[in-house]
Amino acid sequence: MATGRTHRPATRSRGIPEATVARLPLYLRALTALSERSVPTVSSEELATAAGVNSAKLRKDFSYLGSYGTRGVGYDVEYLVYQISRELGLTQDWPVVIVGIGNLGAALANYGGFASRGFRVAALIDADPAMAGKPVAGLPVRHTDELESIITDNGVSIGVIATPAGAAQQVCDRLVAAGVTSILNFAPTVLSVPEGVDVRKVDLSIELQILAFHEQRKAGEESGQTATTPAQPRTGAPARTAAAAVGRKGPEGDVPAVMPA
């Protein structure tokens, strides 16, 4: 997950735990699929399996929304779809702007998952004048100069940043100044925003790095508990000599005492 909100010390919004909110979209997706297959009701067990979670957790999650189930029967699919949608605020239309129409921005613009959930791409914005007017996903790319007017004219409160890291903070500042209060950030940077603005981060390379960690651990385990690292110095920093040279036994003795010195 690349995730993480900014500020607000885990205050449970209106009584609904943050962790639960994060799972509601998951339930909603599973329920939508059931709805399309015209399934009338579903038990917590079935739905939990479909959503990939534990059934007890699901029931507790739903209990925060209210008592929407029938004992001995389960949950009414349509009704639950409506309740969760309403809770998530998807019954209203959310205009969003995407800033930075490179490969990723274009992919996001074309991503169908947005439109189908109450999100409407109000505009695509890019700093490159050469991009201006060029149609992407059926919308003409607008120049950054128009950012403020686009935001205010369309009442946009959610912005997506898909610019290079270097431009992200600046774009963020302008979005916020123009009235945006929620930002989805794809740029590999830590954005600083004023109180009251939510930022969620999606970082592709971080996800891969986390996978690499576990992958390495798996590889290390099977090969007879050998040092996790094949002691491959690489570039960088034998430096920090002191500690290293001392043969600093890492945390648990897995650090190859031999440092390239």
Add this chain to the structure above:
Amino acid sequence: MATGRTHRPATRSRGIPEATVARLPLYLRALTALSERSVPTVSSEELATAAGVNSAKLRKDFSYLGSYGTRGVGYDVEYLVYQISRELGLTQDWPVVIVGIGNLGAALANYGGFASRGFRVAALIDADPAMAGKPVAGLPVRHTDELESIITDNGVSIGVIATPAGAAQQVCDRLVAAGVTSILNFAPTVLSVPEGVDVRKVDLSIELQILAFHEQRKAGEESGQTATTPAQPRTGAPARTAAAAVGRKGPEGDVPAVMPA
């Protein structure tokens, strides 16, 4: 965040808490930036600010790796970069394959963040025969038929799925059968994998939905505490069909409120 691993009840791998592992890439990025600016040492306070976390948390995180720091001084940047890289397994080369070269897949292939961290795109794979051979990000797209041989020939253990939802599970199964043990899934589906295989999920629309929730809450608060819920009693099982039948515009426009039944 779109995140979430599969199975393994939060076992802390090799003593390092999962939450800490998820933050290591963040620290690494901040440290790399410092390194490029030739900054020799950094205090926990400075680094924490740069990474967007609390300094106490950062120190505790580092304490799981070992005692790499000098009291009264701080941390040696180069040395820490090396230690974290090693811990994450980035000192070795990780060949990855990207399956599904649509908009998103192409964007991922072009994403520089991969190569710069020890990840090497070994191959791009797509099911569309028309795509075969077409160069994307400097690599020729290979057909799905070659999937298995590509995996084994290159010793790929990490796969990225960027296919439509419908194809994801099938692709996943083939990847796993061919030897992949870590999967980064961009398709909006819950993948089921055998024990021992890690799956991380990045879901764009879920992130937006979470933002919408908070956005709605913010809007509701300022407008005189109006209950988020229009006080809809909902006794036993009344509304139920009611909600839907009422012509309830499905939460999303894509769910036909009209139920065939």
Add this chain to the structure above:
DNA sequence: ATGCCTTTGTGAACGCGTGCACAAAGATGG
């Protein structure tokens, strides 16, 4: 009606993650 069977909703226990606050460690200057 009555009893049985299924499934929800939740009280309670537990474990992980976070943040505080401080003692220990080392650098630095006299």
Add this chain to the structure above:
DNA sequence: CCATCTTTGTGCACGCGTTCACAAAGGCAT
């Protein structure tokens, strides 16, 4: 060598999230 000052490393307490396990609730058959 000693005093002082900075910054790390961590013991501890607290709160959130997860899971178990079960009583209550409703459907259904008899």
